[in-house]
Amino acid sequence: MDNKRKDLSYFALRLKELLHISFPELANDLKFIDQRLKLAENTYEQAFLNGNRIDICTEIAEKVLFEDLHFSKFDLVFKVVCNEFHQLMADEELRPFSIKMLTVCETVFAQYTLTEEFADSPEFDILYTELTGIIQIWIEENGLQ
Structure with missing residues (x-):
């Protein structure tokens, strides 16, 4: 296996790990994953051809x-549920329930612009409270199915 192939499988593992943990709604989106991997591959190769060190090439490709x-809706829903x-x-029901609640909470998330800095904004606490409310209402209406 050449160095480039090794780096690309590294990118695949990194992306799949992040998606599994924090973006489960994208974890099985093969088109999205393939597009990201191709972009990373091309970016890495171009950075390498431009004379960058391997660590710099990796950093550029990871961007x-x-x-x-950068902002995971699932991580926030999971935090609220936990x-x-x-x-x-x-405990073993927390993650599956949070995945189910992600769809329920989408209408709340749609009201916010979720940027990298959002978690540090005053709106974050309001979103947290709204998510708690919508999950509580769902539980009252549906039980813990």
Whole structure:
């Protein structure tokens, strides 16, 4: 396996790991994954051809690979579920329930512009409260299915 191929599988592993953990809604989107990997591959190759060191090439390619993946809706929903509703379910049910709630919470997320800096903004606490409310309402109307 040549160095370039090794680096590309590194990118695939990094992207898939991030998607599995923080963006489960994209984890099975093969078109998205393939597009990102091709962009990272091309970026890495161009950076290398431009004379950059390997670590710089990797850094440049990762910026493309992870573009717009800085704020995870799932991570926030999971945080809300763990902090506010953990007593209602077993630990192993928290993640699957959070994945289900991600769709339910989409209408709330649509009201916000989620940038890299959003987590440090005053709006973050408002979003957290709104997510808690919509999940509470869903549980009251549907139970913990």
